[in-house]
Amino acid sequence: MRDRSHGGVNEEEAVEAAERELRRTQSPQFRQNRHPFLIGVAGGTASGKTTVCDRIMQRLHDQCVVMLSQDSFYRTLTPTEMALAKENNYNFDHPDALDRKGMMECLQKLKEGRSVEVPVYDFALHARVEETRRMDPADVVIVEGILVLAMEEVRDQLNMKIYVDTDDDVRLARRIQRDVASRGRDVASVIEQYTKFVKPAFDTFIGPSRRHADIIVPWQSSENVVAIDLITEHIRLKLRQHDLIRIYSNLEVMPSNFQMRGMHTILRDRDTSPNDFVFYADRINRLLVEAGLGHLPFREKTVMTPTGHKYTGVEFARGLCGVSVIRSGEAMEAALRECCQGIKIGKILVHRHGKSEDIVYEKLPADISRRYVLLLDPVLGTGNTACKAIQVLLDKGVQESKILFLCIIAAPPGIHRVCQTYPQVKVITSEIDTGVDENWCVVPGVGEFGDRYYC
Numbered sequence: 001m002r003d004r005s006h007g008g009v010n011e012e013e014a015v016e017a018a019e020r021e022l023r024r025t026q027s028p029q030f031r032q033n034r035h036p037f038l039i040g041v042a043g044g045t046a047s048g049k050t051t052v053c054d055r056i057m058q059r060l061h062d063q064c065v066v067m068l069s070q071d072s073f074y075r076t077l078t079p080t081e082m083a084l085a086k087e088n089n090y091n092f093d094h095p096d097a098l099d100r101k102g103m104m105e106c107l108q109k110l111k112e113g114r115s116v117e118v119p120v121y122d123f124a125l126h127a128r129v130e131e132t133r134r135m136d137p138a139d140v141v142i143v144e145g146i147l148v149l150a151m152e153e154v155r156d157q158l159n160m161k162i163y164v165d166t167d168d169d170v171r172l173a174r175r176i177q178r179d180v181a182s183r184g185r186d187v188a189s190v191i192e193q194y195t196k197f198v199k200p201a202f203d204t205f206i207g208p209s210r211r212h213a214d215i216i217v218p219w220q221s222s223e224n225v226v227a228i229d230l231i232t233e234h235i236r237l238k239l240r241q242h243d244l245i246r247i248y249s250n251l252e253v254m255p256s257n258f259q260m261r262g263m264h265t266i267l268r269d270r271d272t273s274p275n276d277f278v279f280y281a282d283r284i285n286r287l288l289v290e291a292g293l294g295h296l297p298f299r300e301k302t303v304m305t306p307t308g309h310k311y312t313g314v315e316f317a318r319g320l321c322g323v324s325v326i327r328s329g330e331a332m333e334a335a336l337r338e339c340c341q342g343i344k345i346g347k348i349l350v351h352r353h354g355k356s357e358d359i360v361y362e363k364l365p366a367d368i369s370r371r372y373v374l375l376l377d378p379v380l381g382t383g384n385t386a387c388k389a390i391q392v393l394l395d396k397g398v399q400e401s402k403i404l405f406l407c408i409i410a411a412p413p414g415i416h417r418v419c420q421t422y423p424q425v426k427v428i429t430s431e432i433d434t435g436v437d438e439n440w441c442v443v444p445g446v447g448e449f450g451d452r453y454y455c
């Protein structure tokens, strides 16, 4: 008889658990260990970037948000460069005018949740001053500047890329006003600099960087309130999520409710009987497969209901197959067959020797290159096995974007490895674990999945 005594969670316990979670997530240690959400805001000179950043910060007033400006990283000019600057002949709009290394170091530290000392630049002297400005770890870091999306190394660090789009004539008028009023310049020199350097740099670096943006915000004379609403809602959603989901758009963690937590508690309990282990692993596998199928394309289809009315719905995608990683992945085949009758399922065997692995066997559908592939393996640990298996599929001609990797538990090293190496592969898991120990076991983990499932 199956042991069902793990069943319900009473309301009082649920409230207590929720309160414990709230206390935990608000503690200083928790906040310090979190990676912030990094947003880049670019656009031409005087396009309204700072106003966009201010509006985002105002809306996120209950979060810790800091703003890093590209302008802080202008290099102190050499005497020769200084002479050119004095003759209005130095290109401040070129990426080489920046201390890109210093900027990346700063960004990296903030990303790791560490404090930084940000340089302070004096625009009138064209030099860094002695003092620095301390910036503490934050939930959200906004990096603002004309070249933020033009520098690949900066772009690669960002979780959200915004481009502020404003007409050239509006920007020039604003730039003249600003430089005359606050940077001690006259109108003629501002226009000369604009024609000689600002506009060509816009045409070469800044304008083209718009194609890297996730969001292009039209920003003319009146403020774009709708865009700011959408951006801040998206950030709030991301902040509610686990760090790794914020970072990788190709990672999906199934919603965690008490059913899911309860099933995981049983899988993770070393005293769980083999029967129960199989029963609950199968239940999660079924949910995982359904979550994976939810990512496949569909076509609209209209049918007639028994009441004689039309129902407009969708038709499932064709050209799908499964591939299980032997042995544990085979435990997920039944769930896939229950959802997709008659589906073809291939197999890959990766032999692990500690850190290195070899593919020792593969049997895949002959036409796999034309199919979507649900790659099945319940445990993602270091990610070595998954990467090997994915590479086999790519070598067979499967498109990266057509691979969905399904696993019951995923450890952060494996998530980083797979999501970074194969950014178009969708990784779907039911829980993220803490890590991998010195024996390459996932912790807290479920132990050796295959031994427990097949014993």
Ligand SMILES: O=P(O)(O)OC[C@H]1O[C@H](OP(=O)(O)OP(=O)(O)O)[C@H](O)[C@@H]1O
Binding pocket: 325, 326, 327, 328, 329, 352, 377, 378, 379, 380, 381, 382, 383, 384, 385, 386, 414, 440, 448, 449, 450, 451
């Ligand atoms: O991400 P990694 O560190 O590579 O670890 C994950 C691999 O480990 C497990 O298989 P295992 O080698 O235990 O073989 P089994 O399925 O035959 O039990 C699991 O099913 C994965 O294939």
Ligand SMILES: O=c1cc[nH]c(=O)[nH]1
Binding pocket: 328, 379, 381, 440, 441, 442, 443, 445, 446, 447, 448, 449, 450
């Ligand atoms: O913890 C682990 C790691 C690899 N494989 C498993 O089955 N469990």
